[in-house]
Amino acid sequence: FVAAVDEDAVAPADAPAEERPPGGWVVAPRARARWLFSRVAGVVAALAGVVAVVLMLAVPGLRPDPLDVFFLDSAARSLAVVTLVTYVLAGVHELMHVMAAAATGVPARLRITRRLYFLTFETNLTGLWALPPRRRVGPLLAGMGFDAVVLLVALLLRAALVGPDAFLAAVVVVELSALVVQLFVFLRSDVYAVMTALLGCTSLDRTTRLLLRRSVRRLSDEQAATLAATPARDLAVARWYRWVHAAGYAVAAWFFVAFFVPSTWHLLVWVRDAVVVHGPTTWPFWEALLLGAVLLSPRVLTGVVALRDLAARRDVRRARVRPARRRARRVAAAPR
Template sequence: MTTVGADLAAATAPLVVARDGAECVLGRPDLGLFVTVPEPGAVFVEALQSGASLAEATDAATAAAGEPVDGADFVATLTAAGLLDPVATQPDADPDGEASPIRGRRQRPIRWIEGVDPAVARRFFGRPAWIGYGSAAAIAVVLLVARPELRPSFESVWFLSDPLLSLLALLPLSLLFNALHEMWHWLAGRALGIPAIFRFSYRGVYVVFETDLSQIVTVPRRRRYGPFLAGMAVDSTVLAVVLLVRLAYLRQLVELPPLLDRVLAALVLNQVISLVWQFGAVFLRSDMYAVLANALRCTNLYRVTWLTTKNRLWRLSDDDRAELAAASSRDRTVARWFGVVYLVGIGAMCWLFLTFNLPIVLSMLVYVGGNLVVPSAHSVPFWESAAVSLYFLVVYGTPGLLALRERRLRRKGLLL
């Protein structure tokens, strides 16, 4: 292994170092790879980045640790973790060959969002903006408590005379505002200069949009709450605006088409469900899960909770056992009680699905089945039924496919 300072400086240049209390985070933002190391590890990397030789960096880390440090072994560990390029750190690598595969997923730049200047994005998340978000949340709560006629009802879903058309019309509306929720996470990350990945994912039996802000570990914990709460902030703002418009309409201060008022009532229901979900689904990596995990100073609480719970109820494979043993002590400690929350939440979700979702789906399928038995290209009910059937297939079939995909990626070491 080369000990030339310039070579190691080049190898460690892509690494970012972020301190988190007694621990530090080393990461490759371009690969989406991050590990937690003690302070001497950060000192070692920073010394190499400044051009120090391996011996000099080892001396600096030893001084920080107060005991001998094996610098060469640490470099080998970082290389094995995929944080350092093997070609740059191993003398016997073929300079004309390809580097070994690196664990992690390369993050493709999102040009339109990364084209947003962080200074512009910060205007949406400065102190005045958060005062506005907080005021909107307070207004929404007051209106929902004080004005019963504004409270959402599941009957609001059927804002058209045709229930199937109501469901189909509500779908794009729901997708639009769910995407807005994730976009605000995205924009908040941009305000901190953090790239993000926008994708489809799943929570239990539900398909969702997801913004991956894993690179937020490179900023201090106190600065992470803004991106975590950004989605709920914009949800609260939309909810407050819609409630105020509906209140003005009901008090005859403005004129609106009755259909638009019913659409707004459906939107209120959508936003309330979205906000309640963030609190109720804390066991499924919701926004409030991120807030809780950050406040508890955890790094990968969900995964460690899953492994801990699996170990209690079943048994772990050798790889799972090694992964759990390598997890931070803080994650393992919190996972002992968070696992109970996880199990209770999963049970509640299954109960809700069996009690509400499944009967609705079955009754709807029985209804549309009658229209699909006799297909007719000129029948509106037939095409409505076909569209609803496709909708249910996507909504309830996608989570299983995504779960299988994540399992495959994790086995290949491409997903942490």
């Protein structure tokens, strides 16, 4: 009965290409370790987050510092390792969503996507809409629960002076960043999904963008019809949420200009200089290529995903235009 949720299409496998859900890997594993996703486990994960915050506030030596990510003898090696660690932790984060959904009997769809210019591993949990809102919250927060537990474990190991302290400090920065990013609801994060479920919204992001578009220019007939058919609950929430949405995009635009572009350019220049200075018969030459590939991989993958999305939108537009053209030809050829 649900056609789409925030423009994530829900359609049978034999539906036309333009009506099929976005690509990815469908995962419907057997329910395993249900206790990990029980109410008790949820309370433990919430307490882990609270205790982690208390520790960072109470113990100055455990407070994260942005420079903690540079824990090796060179900045490039440090950032390369941090990038790989981030990939692994993000992958397990999504696995928690999948396992939590499986515990409720709901399959998931995994894919690599993006939010603006940020590379994102995404678990599409549209099937959760078959459940009451409160039962959706657990699977939606399972990833953040994992991040909170890892953050607390790293802090406790540092406090007990167990393990490589410099590496654990870098893990703390990575996991704290992962949790903070989930608060960026304008990027349709986990917190956004929970918010829409509890507020009873179905297409909040689309409704918000249509309201913002209408405030600066006239909507097309199709967009106006979509907005007119929007549920009243979505419209009521979007009227105040649109300002959060707009402010978030403004901050993202500032970050893109102030940090993202300069850091990407700096990485490219560093790789170029290292390759030019050292010949292909030396280890620094190949190390620079390897580290550069790892460091630039999030940017490259984001660009590939952007091109994939652009091609998909073009295919959908073509699929919509063809039937209209066929109807127009039939009308023109009909006897009068």
